[in-house]
Amino acid sequence: xxxxxxxxxxxxxxxxxxxxxxxxxxxxxxxxxxxxxxxxxxxxxxxxxxxxxxxxxxxxxxxxxxxxxxxxxxxxxxxxxxxxxxxxxxxxxxxxxxxxxxxxxxxxxxxxxxxxxxxxxxxxxxxxxxxxxxxxxxxxxxxxxxxxxxxxxxxxxxxxxxxxxxxxxxxxxxxxxxxxxxxxxxxxxxxxxxxxxxxxxxxxxxxxxxxxxxxxxxxxxxxxxxxxxxxxxxxxxxxxxxxxxxxxxxxxxxxxxxxxxxxxxxxxxxxxxxxxxxxxxxxxxxxxxxxxxxxxxxxxxxxxxxxxxxxxxxxxxxxxxxxxxxxxxxxxxxxxxxxxxxxxxxxxxxxxxxxxxxxxxxxxxxxxxxxxxxxxxxxxxxxxxxxxxxxxxxxxxxxxxxxxxxxxxxxxxxxxxxxxxxxxxxxxxxxxxxxxxxxxxxxxxxxxxxxxxxxxxxxxxxxxxxxxxxxxxxxxxxxxxxxxxxxxxxxxxxxxxxxxxxxxxxxxxxxxxxxxxxxxxxxxxxxxxxxxxxxxxxxxxxxxxxxxxxxxxxxxxxxxxxxxxxxxxxxxxxxxxxxxxxxxxxxxxxxxxxxxxxxxxxxxxxxxxxxxxxxxxxxxxxxxxxxxxxxxxxxxxxxxxxxxxxxxxxxxxxxxxxxxxxxxxxxxxxxxxxxxxxxxxxxxxxxxxxxxxxxxxxxxxxxxxxxxxxxxxxxxxxxxxxxxxxxxxxxxxxxxxxxxxxxxxxxxxxxxxxxxxxxxxxxxxxxxxxxxxxxxxxxxxxxxxxxxxxxxxxxxxxxxxxxxxxxxxxxxxxxxxxxxxxxxxxxxxxxxxxxxxxxxxxxxxxxxxxxxxxxxxxxxxxxxxxxxxxxxxxxxxxxxxxxxxxxxxxxxxxxxxxxxxxxx
Numbered sequence: 001x002x003x004x005x006x007x008x009x010x011x012x013x014x015x016x017x018x019x020x021x022x023x024x025x026x027x028x029x030x031x032x033x034x035x036x037x038x039x040x041x042x043x044x045x046x047x048x049x050x051x052x053x054x055x056x057x058x059x060x061x062x063x064x065x066x067x068x069x070x071x072x073x074x075x076x077x078x079x080x081x082x083x084x085x086x087x088x089x090x091x092x093x094x095x096x097x098x099x100x101x102x103x104x105x106x107x108x109x110x111x112x113x114x115x116x117x118x119x120x121x122x123x124x125x126x127x128x129x130x131x132x133x134x135x136x137x138x139x140x141x142x143x144x145x146x147x148x149x150x151x152x153x154x155x156x157x158x159x160x161x162x163x164x165x166x167x168x169x170x171x172x173x174x175x176x177x178x179x180x181x182x183x184x185x186x187x188x189x190x191x192x193x194x195x196x197x198x199x200x201x202x203x204x205x206x207x208x209x210x211x212x213x214x215x216x217x218x219x220x221x222x223x224x225x226x227x228x229x230x231x232x233x234x235x236x237x238x239x240x241x242x243x244x245x246x247x248x249x250x251x252x253x254x255x256x257x258x259x260x261x262x263x264x265x266x267x268x269x270x271x272x273x274x275x276x277x278x279x280x281x282x283x284x285x286x287x288x289x290x291x292x293x294x295x296x297x298x299x300x301x302x303x304x305x306x307x308x309x310x311x312x313x314x315x316x317x318x319x320x321x322x323x324x325x326x327x328x329x330x331x332x333x334x335x336x337x338x339x340x341x342x343x344x345x346x347x348x349x350x351x352x353x354x355x356x357x358x359x360x361x362x363x364x365x366x367x368x369x370x371x372x373x374x375x376x377x378x379x380x381x382x383x384x385x386x387x388x389x390x391x392x393x394x395x396x397x398x399x400x401x402x403x404x405x406x407x408x409x410x411x412x413x414x415x416x417x418x419x420x421x422x423x424x425x426x427x428x429x430x431x432x433x434x435x436x437x438x439x440x441x442x443x444x445x446x447x448x449x450x451x452x453x454x455x456x457x458x459x460x461x462x463x464x465x466x467x468x469x470x471x472x473x474x475x476x477x478x479x480x481x482x483x484x485x486x487x488x489x490x491x492x493x494x495x496x497x498x499x500x501x502x503x504x505x506x507x508x509x510x511x512x513x514x515x516x517x518x519x520x521x522x523x524x525x526x527x528x529x530x531x532x533x534x535x536x537x538x539x540x541x542x543x544x545x546x547x548x549x550x551x552x553x554x555x556x557x558x559x560x561x562x563x564x565x566x567x568x569x570x571x572x573x574x575x576x577x578x579x580x581x582x583x584x585x586x587x588x589x590x591x592x593x594x595x596x597x598x599x600x601x602x603x604x605x606x607x608x609x610x611x612x613x614x615x616x617x618x619x620x621x622x623x624x625x626x627x628x629x630x631x632x633x634x635x636x637x638x639x640x641x642x643x644x645x646x647x648x649x650x651x652x653x654x655x656x657x658x659x660x661x662x663x664x665x666x667x668x669x670x671x672x673x674x675x676x677x678x679x680x681x682x683x684x685x686x687x688x689x690x691x692x693x694x695x696x697x698x699x700x701x702x703x704x705x706x707x708x709x710x711x712x713x714x715x716x717x718x719x720x721x722x723x724x725x726x727x728x729x730x731x732x733x734x735x736x737x738x739x740x741x742x743x744x745x746x747x748x749x750x751x752x753x754x755x756x757x758x759x760x761x762x763x764x765x766x767x768x769x770x771x772x773x774x775x776x777x778x779x780x781x782x783x784x785x786x787x788x789x790x791x792x793x794x795x796x797x798x799x800x801x802x803x804x805x806x807x808x809x810x811x812x813x814x815x816x817x818x819x820x821x822x823x824x825x826x827x828x829x830x831x832x833x834x835x836x837x838x839x840x841x842x843x844x845x846x847x848x849x850x851x852x853x854x855x856x857x858x859x860x861x862x863x864x865x866x867x868x869x870x871x872x873x874x875x876x877x878x879x880x881x882x883x884x885x886x887x888x889x890x891x892x893x894x895x896x897x898x899x900x901x902x903x904x
Contacts, residue, residue, distance in 0.1 A: 019058025019083065023090060024048060026067040038090070045071035045098065052076050058083035063096035063277065065089050070099050073264045079271030084296070088275045095301060100260030101130065101281035104242055107250045114227060115244045121259050126235040127283050127306025127329055127357065128258045129242070131250070135304060135327060138357065139226035139234045139245070140180075140219050149355070151182065151217030151445035160206035161191075163218065168199040177223035180356035182216045182445035183208060185414035185452055186388065189360040193220075208361045217445025221356050258306050262288045270294045280304050285311045293317045303327050307359060308334050312341075321345045325367075330358040332367045339374035343381060352387030355411050365412055366392045367405075373398060380779070387411030390436070391418045393429070401432040402807040404777045409453035413442045416457030416481065417472075424461045431456060431467045433807040435777050439475035439498075448707060454481040455498060460513065463487045471775050471809040472496075478503040478536075479525075484513035488548075490520045494809045496773055497528035500566075504547055506539040514541070518548030524793045526811050528767050530559040530603045530727075531711035533578075538568035540662075550590035554793035555581055556597035558771070558813070563714055564596065574662040576744050577695040578714040585888075586895040592856060592886040593899075598795040599813045601770055604727050606682065607761035614673040614681075615739075618755045620649045626671040627651060633659035636666025636743075645753040646686045646721040653741075654749040664745030668752070672703050675710070675737040680762045681728040683739065685755040689717040691748030696741055700728055703738045717750065727762060770816075775809035789815045831889055837901035841877045848891040850874050855900070856886040 022035040022042070029041035035051065041064065042048060048061065049072070055061070057079040063069065079085040089096055102122070107115040129136050142150035154163040163181065174196045181189045189207035196202075201218075220226060222234045227245035234243050235257070242257070244250055263279040265288040266272065273296040279286045280303040287302060287310040289295065295315065299322045302309040307330040312318065314337045321344040325332040332348045335341060352358045352365035363369050365388035370376060373395035383390045383405045390405035392415075405417040417436035420429070434456075441451025455472035458465050462485040471494045472479040479495035480502040482488050495501040502525055506515045525534050534555045537544055544567060555564050566578045579587070581596050616626040620640060629638045641652035653668050675681060683698070694717055700710040710730045715722075730737070739757065743750050772790060776782040782804040790798050790812040798812055830847045844853055850868040853876065857863060863885070868874050870892075885900045 019056065019060060021060045021062055022048070022051070022055075023062050023064070024067075024069065024096075025064040026069050027064070029064075045069050045073050049074050055085050057085060057271065060086040060088065062088055062090040063098070065091040065096055066093040068097040068099055070102070072100070072260055072262060073098065075264065075266035075269055075272060078269040079294075081271065081294075084271045084273045084294075086273045086275070087277065088273070089277070095276050095278040097278045097280060098263050099279075099281050100258050100263055100283065101128075101256050101304075102259045104255045104257060105251070107244070107255070109249075113245050113247050114224070115246055115250055117242045117244075117250075117255075118240050119242070120240055122235070122237075122240060122257065123259065123261075123283070124237045125283055125306075126237075126242075126257050126259075128281065128304050129233045129235075130254075130256045130304075131231055131246075132254050133256075136231035136233055137229070137354070138221050139223065139232040139243070140221035140356065141223075141226040141228075142219060143229055144355070145229070148217070149444040150219050152219060153215060153217050153445075153447055154212075156214055157212040160209070160212060161203045162200060163212060164200045165218075166199055168201075170196060170198050172225055174201065174220055174223065177220050177226070178356075179203065179218050179220055181207070181212070181218040182412075183210045183212055183360075184216075185442075185446060186362070186412050187360065188355060188358065188365070188412060190356065215447035217447070219356070258283045258304065262286065264288070266290070266292055268292065272296070273298070275299055277301070278303070282306050285309070287311070289313070289315050291315060295319070298322055300324075301326070302332075305329060305332075308332070310334070312336065312338060314338055316340055318342065319344070323347075326350055328352065329354065330364055331369045334363075334366075334369045335371070335373060335376075337372040339376075341370075341373055341376045343368065343370075343376075343378045345379075346381045347384075348381065348386075349384040351383075351385065352411055353385060355387075358387060358411075363392065364388070366390070367408075368392065370395065370398075377401070378403060383408075383417075385410065388413075389415040389417070389419045393418070393420050394422070394426075395429075396426045397428045399430045399432065400434060401430070402779075403434045405434065405436045407438045407440060409442055409451075410440045411442055414452040416454035417475075418455075419457045419459065420462050420465065421459040422461045424463050427464050429465045431465065432469055434470045435775055435807060435809070436470065436472045437474045439477060441476040451476045453477050455479045455495075457481045458483065458485045458488055460484045460509070465489070466491075468492055469808065470494075471807075473498065473773070473775075475499065481505070482515060482518065483507075484509055484515065486514065486516045486518065488515075488518045490518070491522055493523045494775075494811060495523065496526045496809075496811055498532065500533040500536055501525035501527060502534075503536045503538070505536075506541060506543060506547075508540070514543055515539075515547045516543075520548065520550045520553060522552045524554045524556070524811055526554070526556040526597075526771070526793070527559070528771060531713070533557075533566055534564050536566040536568075538566075540570055542569050542571045544569050545588050551593050553591060553594040554596075555591070555594060556793055556811075556813075558597045558599050558601040558767070559603050559765075561597045561600060563716065566714070570662050574664075574744060575747075577693070578716060579693070579695075580716075582895060583693065585897060586890075589854075589856060589862065589888075592888075592897055595794055597813070598791050598793060599770065599815065601765055601767065604680075604762040604764045607763055609682075609758050609760050611759040614671075614757045615755050616671050619753065620645065620651050622649075624651050628669045629653065629666055630669065631655070631664070631666035633661055633664050633745075635659050635664070635745075638668060641751055644751055646688075648753075650751040650753040652749060652751050653743055655745050659745060661745070666743050666745070668741040668743065668750075669703070670739040670755075672736045672738050673757075674735045675700060675728070675730040675733070677730050677733045679730065680760050681730075681757055682760045682762075683726045683728055683755075683757045684724065686721045686723050686753045687715065687717050687750060688719060688721045689748050689750050690719065692719050693717070694744075694747045694750075696743050696750060698726065699740050699742065700730065700737055701740050702734050703736045709734050709737055721751075721753070723754075727760075727764075728757070770814040772812040772814070773809070774804060776804040776806055779806050781805060784810070786812065787814075791815050831891070831896050831898070833887060833898055833900060836898075837903045838879060839902065839904055840879065841875060842879065842900070843873060843875045844887075844889055845873050846889065846891050847872065848894075850889065850891055852888075852890040854888040854890075855880065856888065857883075
């Protein structure tokens with residue numbers, strides 16, 4: 001960094017050699033001097049603003065290092081194509097500070113721990129208050145440290161201006177205070193309370209157009225009666241009064257607040273460079289740039305912005321690089337319109353982490369909000385700790401490359417690390433080599449504990465997005481989420497350890513919102529934990545087959561590699577099933593060359609049982625007492641199935657009539673018992689179904705509640721009994737726990753037998769002992785030493801020193817010759833293709849009866865299909881031309897895919 005600054009300093013000295021330097025020094029200058037030498041420097045930004053008309057192309061305005069200037073700078077003069085006007089520094093030491101912060105003094109104590117001070121320096125709004133230069137929490141009730149981060153929940157609403165909270169009383173009349181209302185998962189509105197009548201709050205405005213959601217949350221802030229924790233403050237603009245909670249005399253500390261709306265502002269100018277300045281303490285936006293062009297903003301610091309740190313509107317040809325943006329209440333950088341924009345090498349951290357201090361509506365609480373852009377390059381930036389979205393982009397010809405985005409969706413959620421929405425007519429958007437991790441999620445104030453925070457999120461109506469070579473890991477929801485979008489290309493990405501690695505979902509807009517023409521190729525999807533999914537493809541229609549081309553991916557779920565891909569679609573009724581990779585291939589002709597996990601891991605080892613069976617009825621030999629059922633449309637029932645158990649009797653679950661609804665389901669519910677956080681429980685049962693290969697779900701819940709106590713688990717049933725075993729680890733202690741089996745309608749009947757749940761001592765398998773994940777979030781190569789017994793996702797042996805290229809990653813698997821080891825592959829000798837390579841004919845031979853044969857191109861396009869009469873040998877003479885093909889062979893026992901080479 002020092003060499004870079006030196007280089008630019010030398011270059012500047014040369015370029016500006018024909019211009020005039022103007023100097024500012026707050027420590028020794030005077031506004032009465034000419035500012036043209038260090039000894040005759042100006043002292044204030046007010047003098048600079050009044051003298052701005054003196055500046056000519058090639059001139060420099062230089063602020064003295066280590067000095068602090070209180071005030072604003074309004075840049076109203078332009079450079080030209082050969083000479084910029086330069087704003088920078090002179091001397092050595094820390095960057096000069098241009099500050100919008102004013103000191104508050106003369107505090108008076110009005111009651112225990114409550115102090116007041118009046119100052120006419122401040123205007124209609126204060127967004128940051130400091131004690132000894134540290135920002136303090138605005139007063140709020142309940143406190144952010146209270147349960148659910150202090151959100152209260154409202155049971156009902158009227159229009160968009162009124163909420164009713166049955167638990168709220170009117171002991172305090174909150175009229176005039178500000179309510180922060182979580183209107184949706186992604187909206188935090190700030191609404192002034194017009195009136196408070198019993199348990200109802202009426203607001204002065206409707207805020208955003210989004211409908212309020214009953215059961216969501218709110219809190220109250222910026223009122224003296226909210227002050228009950230050290231440092232909490234509020235401001236009354238009508239009487240210019242601050243109130244503060246402090247257990248010590250604030251007059252013995254340095255108290256201050258932001259008073260200026262902006263620090264630097266420019267409009268309609270061009271050819272400007274701003275470099276090496278420290279801008280801090282705006283009420284609204286620190287750096288405001290409107291309808292400008294040919295700007296360079298480099299190596300500056302923007303701290304403690306009351307709303308946005310930098311705002312560019314309709315501005316073209318900008319280089320914004322190597323800046324630090326820290327402690328922003330709303331958006332760190334917002335760019336609206338404009339073209340030819342480079343955002344490079346910046347560090348953006350601690351953005352919008354205080355609920356209620358950002359703005360309402362969409363597009364807020366983000367690190368980068370980029371809308372309506374053309375020809376935009378975002379590269380080598382580090383984004384860390386964001387209230388909502390890391391990089392939110394819209395526009396045309398956009399490249400987002402080699403950025404590191406971490407710790408996001410911390411204040412609001414239903415967003416992502418990198419996110420786009422609604423660009424149906426745009427072209428050329430590329431996400432290349434980004435590293436995205438730690439989507440946190442913010443369930444507080446939503447009435448539940450579910451989260452919605454994605455890694456890379458391509459949302460409604462988006463098209464033409466190429467996602468190449470990215471790494472996404474440790475996200476609380478999905479690594480990739482493709483939602484009602486099409487022409488999305490996902491290639492050569494590494495997706496690891498997210499709750500689900502990839503979700504493609506079509507749930508609205510009919511054909512116009514269908515996911516189509518996508519390419520999902522050569523990606524590595526790895527579920528690190530036993531309760532994580534590899535892939536989910538969902539639609540409210542029947543269009544899974546049309547989503548696109550899928551191939552040469554690695555779908556790795558080491559703890560249960562049979563339940564690989566979750567599917568949901570509607571064909572008369574909703575079908576919800578988790579299937580194997582082989583079934584995915586057979587049903588949809590996708591991923592013909594894709595692979596499963598190269599290893600299988602056992603989830604745990606049982607050390608011993610610590611209790612008797614918590615189910616009061618487990619074998620149903622005389623009745624089914626202790627078990628009950630409920631169904632969405634009242635058409636589910638359970639009954640004793642005499643002689644249909646494994647062995648003996650069983651519990652039969654069935655639908656007595658068809659609801660005709662796509663979302664029909666029933667719950668089979670056990671008796672209540674206590675599950676304790678920190679304990680482990682083993683669930684065992686036998687089950688079968690009347691329809692082959694259906695999925696059912698198991699969820700531990702509080703009886704009568706929808707909130708789960710531990711992770712949900714899916715099982716695939718067959719027409720004969722299968723035995724299942726699951727380890728349950730509760731997230732909380734619940735005395736009225738129960739096990740609930742969820743069965744979807746139109747999936748046949750289900751029989752249960754031999755149910756047992758007991759507390760156990762276990763030795764859990766640590767996936768990190770068997771899965772090696774490394775990533776390189778830097779511009780330099782990284783050398784990694786690999787032990788001898790590791791393989792990649794395709795099963796290829798890897799060892800020795802490997803070089804990890806910049807902004808890339810690798811996942812390897814430990815190969816063992818034990819129970820936890822390389823996955824055994826099915827014996828392929830039962831089916832043969834002779835000859836292979838072939839030229840004019842081929843013969844398929846099988847020990848089982850051959851039902852059908854299909855030949856596909858490598859991209860999944862079917863060329864021809866053949867039906868067999870059940871023979872064990874079948875000859876094909878009308879072969880396609882020279883090339884490599886996939887042959888699908890359906891026998892009476894299985895479906896097999898084999899590679900075929902044809903040479904003519």
